[in-house]
Amino acid sequence: MTTVPIHDAASHGTTKKVVTWREYKAAQHFRNKEEEFDGVKLGMWLFLATEVLLFSGLFCAYTIFRLLYPQAFANGSSYLDWRWGGFNTVVLLISSYTMAASIRWVQLQQYARAQANLLFTIGCGGLFVLIKFLFEYTPKWSGWFFFLDPALSHYPDSGQRALGGLFHFVDGYGGKRPGELFSYAFSSDPYEHLWWSVYYSATGIHATHVLIGMGLIFWVYLRVRKGMYGPTHYTGVEMAGLYWHLVDLIWIFLFPLLYLIH
């Protein structure tokens, strides 16, 4: 039985050969592949727990400010279109299915199908972010742009000062600006900006997770294409799947809280 000590292979970087799933042996400090798979899975679940706790802060803030300012939240929520939110929910649910399917196809050595499913999942993620950005964020910003201009560092609002002359939001048509500025001119509640703060923080951080997930799945896709995963070794696909399902799950909670409850 010959094994390459992982330390030497990695620390000297001489072997860049692709290890296919048939040749794959567990990293040298694990006794076997099963133990390694269990370990990685435990690590991934712990990581998912940290993600849930990260979002729990946002859910907590949502609950508190909803209780403090119910009218502001009802008003703010009414500006969201549940149809876009609902459509995005369906997109993510379908992508969760294709992600799960791709794991199965890898296990069955149906690599073409596995790759198609992975690409479709990435596509769904892209569609989600696109809808979010084009049809939800942009109309609300209505003409607001990020750009660099030190000359504007004393733009009249206090909100601009914090930006240190780097980024500025430029007023186009009097839309909803970040923070205290995230409110309509005709906003009926003085605390409506808190609704927008929670909305943009929660969906923004979630969208960042979608983008990270897409990157992760693309990395897995490349490895599937190289033949690195198969029936006896599919750790990466499964872990990317777990991450993607969690991102999906968080949206499942965000959607009713933000779009459906008034």
Added chain:
Amino acid sequence: MASIDNRNANTIGAAAGHGHGGGHHDEGSYLSSRGGLIATIWDWATTIDHKKIGVMYLSAVLMMFFFGGVAALAVRTELLEPVRNPSEGVVTGQWLGSFLGVESTNIAKNNQHYNRVFTLHGAIMVFMVIIPSVPAALGNFFIPILIGAKDVAFPRLNLLSWYIYVTGSIFGVLAILLGGVDTGWTFYTPYSTTTDADQMRVVYMVLAAFILGFSSILTGLNFVVTVHKLRAPGMGWFDMPLFVWAVYATSILQVLATPVIGITLLLLIFERLFRVGIFDPGLGGDPVLFQHFFWFYSHPVVYVMILPGMAIINEIIPVHAHKKIFGYRSMAFASLGIAAVSFLVWGHHMFTSEGELAATVFSALTFLVAVPTAVKVFNWVGTLYKGSISMTPPMVYALMFLFLFTIGGLTGLPLATLSTDMHLHDSYFVVAHFHYVMMGGTIIAFVGGLHHWWPKMFGRMYNNRAAIIFALVQFVGFNVTFFTQFVLGTRGMPRRYASYVDEFQLLHQISTVGSYILAVGFTGSLAVFVHSLLAGKKAPQNPWGGLTLEWHIESPPTTHNFHKEPIVHHGPYDFDTVLPPGWDPEDYPVPNAREQAAAYARAAHSHVGHEKH
């Protein structure tokens, strides 16, 4: 001279072998380099060996400890004299101001500089020194060895978390170079969201804490999986050394508490950049919400800081008293108990900002922490009782820990009691209390652990007498510095002030002199270590007569730690039945060594043929 015969096979049993790692008997120590300077640096920078990563953490932590220490000395120097005259500047404020090129005679400006120096001290010591000190530096090095593994579960992630730590520290230093932050390490809103509103440095400092949190999460996650999955055959949960138990409890805290500070700091950054208003009362937000979020993390993190200190004492005391630890299981459960209770007591940092009922409940819960903590202290003392104590430097540090930590722990009780806390809140009493726990507890244990494992890590002995002398200098300096602060606190000196009334001057001066003595002590310890590296005697395999797995292997260990997968036949502290491996009775006498040797030989014999797998 101790015998360094390679008795691995005899003492911990030769595994039938599962193929990996076999046939590497000629491999050198993990420290040996195979090329020139550039190659060596590259080798270290890209290493996934947990021992090298541990040493890299150690260097980084010691460097930050130096910076944080200099800031502490600057704070103490400032407090030698009160600022009586408004035209007089704050000394360190002026000094820092001139260093940063923003010198000013404006008294308010100089007070701000003072605020920046103590924030610098607090933030560096908490986020960059104490939190990573034991788990990331010593834990990285010894957790895999103590459980008989070749590495942590995710070696690349381990290296990544070191780089994340360095990135976070760079942001922290950047914030300092841009002029420093005067929020205190707690970043309380709305002050932290409004101070220096036109500057980015508060954002950088908060970002630094956010990034360091990531590093902490990844290290914790790595250790949890390592302990669950990579224990050697024969090592059940209750055969693990107690160091592993305590670091395991710490890791769980790191994984479960840090994400909450992650989102809090992220929202704080959003607050500064976009004025989201979640924490700003001016915008309808809730500053108390920030405090809840912050302490929901930062209270468990107090135990992230102290549990690893206890972990080290768990190892030092039985080994240097040559006696089985008293109450092994209660020790293990006390670690988990402290971890569990720590999630329920964050409100005791907020007695003045929460409701009366909540304060009462949190006060009661806080007393609960004292129970498992006291169990530990009693067990350590019980272990020492009738032990055969060798007064080695690590043992001296352990005794110092017992003394200082007990004072630190007991002075926590008046702070948990609402009626006394009314008076002691935000006074020097609090400062003294947490320095007795954080510094007298964790830092002293960390330095003690460094003395305990130094021969194993670097293969060199150090001068015992010098090490003990400097330990005692630290002990004296520490008590002179901080015991006076208990007195100052009870007399009403508030924390975080650059000036004070004249009556306090003598006590402040005593405290400042103490901090200089402390500095001498730590510099001395550093000199002892440097001397050891340059001219120390070669360390034997088992200088102290320990039984845990790190004493079964060479000093310093080889790259793969063990030549063959170890099989564990005896508990970590079975000093009554097992003779320490590779140990020379000339070094430190153990009672009835001959009987032990015989018992050990019988035990080893009886295991032949039915080894556990």
